[in-house]
Every structure is written in structure tokens, then in C-alpha cells.
Amino acid sequence: MLLKIKKLMKAFGGLKAINKVDFELPANEIRGIIGPNGSGKSTFFNLVSGVYEPDPGSYIEFDGKDITNEPPHKVGELGLARTFQLLRLYQDMSVINNVMSGYHTLVPYSFIDAVTGRKKIWDQEKVIKEEMMELLSFVGLADYAELNASELSGGQRRLLVLARAIAGKPKLLMLDEPAAGLSPVNVDNLMKILMRLKEKYGLTLIIIEHILKVVMDTCSKVTVLDHGEKIAEGTPTQIKDDNAVIEAYLGKKMDDEEMRKALDV
């Protein structure tokens, strides 16, 4: 198992945002996480990536290492990359610098080398830059390398975030609504690029997405969260017919008797 989570818990005051969620993910799988708004999907990501500290009793293991209370940069160093719902791009940095800063943990020279500015560093920087340019041309942003990230369009920004997360060669990539706000054509394009990147870098993916078509088409397994609890897990077709899932999304199906009772109150 690449990612193993036991009894994950997080309460904000009295609200149990995540309540005893167990989760297991083998390598090379594409896992979808769905659920209505406020069901704890993003909190789940923040807990795993170390942005929030889980409540006592939780246990998270990544690639054989206990990362339950590790700070986010440690988790990132171990090869768990993530994107954010609100992108969090480095607006005032060039596109190439955005991607190169994603490579930070793999930079081969030390701080002392950097201060003294030895020649070897510039050779290594050149190699890194070439590698990152290759990644940029792979997602189709090579022509914009020298522009500021803030000058890109919405769709290009989504691609850049993807490239930045992959730059560090992660083992597991967690995507928080990668296709939010894209037109159907762009969603297809993004998903095509994502699948090619998965092939090329051997990634394992967890995707939070509201566009169900994306989840149903790409994910091999889907986990459904509601009110911080895991209510279902299975293949997309299983999930589609699951009563608990339908209830969470559309509400309960009532017969006449129940309806009358509910209205009387």
C-alpha cells in the first residue's frame, strides 16, 4: 500500500470535519473522491499533506513511513505532491520559475555551494532548466516560460499548477478539483494531458472532482465522503447505484406516508 490511513479524525470546535475515515491506496491506482460541498474532501487532503494536524488517534502512513504529525514540507519531500482548489500559483514569478521551484527538493547542490556561486551550480541549474522546459512543453506552456504566472489564462493556470506539482517527481499526486471552471473541451484536454503524465512519470493519483464525467471515466475506484464520514467505496458503476450515495446527493426517497409526516412537523 502506498497510502494507508486509519481512523483519521479532525474536529473544528464541535464540527467533526473528518470522522474516523479509513483509507487505503495501492500504487498506480487512480482514486476519485466525491461528496457534496462541506463533506470534508478538502480537509482530508489538508490532513494528509500536513497542512492541518490530525486529532490524536489518527494514523497516516505513506510509502512505509509514518507521516501523521509531519509538517507539510517534510511530507512534500517524501514524494507526496498536491494541488490546491484555489491554485495558489506564485503569481509574481515567471512560469519557468514556478515549475523550477517545484523541483526544489531534488536540487543536487547545497546552500553553501549556492552562496559561493561555484560554476558547477550553473551547469546543474542549466540541466534543471532544460528538464523543466521539457515538462512545460509537455503540458503545452513552453512558449510562455518567461511570462509571469499572473498573465496566463484560467486553463493555462490549471496546467501550470499540474506541471509544478509534477516537477518534484512525486510518487503520489493529490489533485483538488483540477478541472473546476473549465469548459468541456478544456476538461477533456486537461484529462488527456493528465493521463499522459501519469503514464510517463508512473504516478498514483487521488482526484477530488465535482464533474462526475471525469470521475466516472478516469478513476478505477471511487470513495464517497459525506459529513466527514466515508459512506461508500467501489468502482464507478457500483457507486452510481449505491443508495447511500444517491441519498447524500439527491436526498432520501420517501413514500407518501413519510412525506405527510414530514410536512405535518
Place this chain on the structure above:
Amino acid sequence: MDKFKEIIRQYPFLGFIIAFIILMLVPSVFFTDLYQSHLASLICINIIVAAGLNIVKGYCGQVTVGHVGIYAVGSYTAGCMFLYLGSGLWTTLPAAILIAGLFGVAFAIPSFRLEGPYLALATLGGGEAIRLFIENGDFFMSTYGISNIPQPIIFGVPFDTPDKYYYIAMPVMLIAVYFSFSVLRSSVGRAFMAVREDPISAAASGINVKKHKMLAFVLSAMFAGGAGAVYAHLPPGYIHPNNYTVIEMVTFLAMVVFGGLGHIWGGIIGAIIITIVYDLTRPLYEYQLFIFGLTIVLTILFMPKGIGGFIDKYFIDRRFKTKTGAATK
């Protein structure tokens, strides 16, 4: 020309040797009196401070208004070492850099929790506290100031006049600028920028945010400390607590903002221009602060990235045009 640029990029040290030779020749070609040499030394000192300030404020995005306090620490380390131990520049300079670095650690700690204007207030308090401590301490000669701090003697030649002292200040400045360029152009500089733009996102990429804030503060404190020591030995070798007030801090800030926050040349361009303007406006003494305040406000309004950013934008746009046949925006 492009070939030349490529060589400089490959061997940055070569560029600095060329700069050194040119700057060695400047006084004999352009300077007509001692005062101009004095001004040139001052520019060198200000470049060191501004380059350091650009690391912490321009690149790492930490608003610090206490840098003048660290500058004072550098100066008074040099002054006190001369006063009590009789040391010269070659021992006081490393000592000042070291002690200023320690003060940098102290200034970095509030930045772990505070941000923006709150951090500015905390550091402003810190800088002002250092000045008041010096002003009221007999150990530091309080308001008498420390005088007759000696200039170094190399091969029996005393560098005790402004025109000679330029040859001390200038190489120190070049070494400092070399270090700042090396750091900012490496992955560490990129990590600083990432921390400035979005700490949460930076941490997700595996960048240790606290460590890099600490690095930025300590590095820039070392720059300020070194500059302080060079300033202490500047002929006539006199330092006084009044040289380290908030007014000086505003001037340093004006240099970085005007030159271009987060631009590699920012602090340097700003330091040269502002120091010269500061000197030319000396007859209008009572309006000087007004002029610098206005400079900062107008720069932020109309040229948010300063002169450096202005030049940069021009070059980057041109590069983009040649590639795809279209201009940005």
C-alpha cells in the same frame, strides 16, 4: 554581444573581475575632488545594505523596518572593538558580520508568526530599541559617539583619506553583491520567492518555510552588519546613534522600492540613484523626508516593481514577441 553574455552567465566571477577593473579606474577618470570619493564610498556602503534588504524584503517578502538597527549593530561592533581592543577593519569586519547575523536570527523569530504590517511594527520596535540601547549606554559612549576609528593600512600605505578609502569600500561591496547574486540566482533564491508568493504552496513543494525565512533574515543581517562596519571606518571614522534613526531606514527602503523589489539589480540601482539624490537635495534639508516619502508612494503607485521591473518588462516582452509573434496584453 550575446556570446559575451553567455560567457558571463557561465562564469559569473569573470563579470565581477571586469566590474572591479572598471570601478578601479572610475576615480582617476571622473572624480575631481575628495568629496566625490566620499560619496562613492557611501554609495558602496548603501549598495551592501540595499542588496541585503532586497533579499529579505524583495525576495523573501518579509517586511522588515528594523534593518537600520542591525546596521547600527555592525557599526558599533566595529567601534567598540576599536575602543576596547584596538582592532582594525580586518578583524572588526568579520566580527560585525557574525554578530549582525546573530541579531538576524532574533529578527527572524517574529516572522514565523507575524506577517505584513504586524511584522513591520515588531521589527520597527526592535530596530529602535537597539538605537536607544546604544544611545543610553555608557559602554557605547552614548551620545558622544565613537570617534577616530582608524582606517586600515595595507603594505604600509594608510587608506585614511576618502579617495583611498574608496578602494576598501568598493571591493567589499563587489564581494557582497557577488554573494547576493549567487544566492538569488540559485534554487535558494527561487525558494525565497516561493515563500513570498505563497507559503502554504511552497511548503507543499517541500520548501521549508521557516528555514528559508531564517536564512533570508540572517543573510541580509550579515550584509547590513558588514556595511555597518565599513561605514564605521569611513574617514573621519566617527559614529553616532543619530546616524541610525528611522529616517535612515526610510532611505534604505526607498532605495529598494525605487530600484525594484524582488529584482536582482533592484537594491543596487536604487542605492546609486537615491544616494546621489539624497546628496543633491541636501540644501533642501527640511524637505528631504518629504521627498523620499513621496518617492516611495509614487513608485508604488506608478512603477510597482521599480526601475528594475520596468527594464525587465521591456526585455521580457520583447523576448516573447520574437517567439510567438504577439505582444503580451
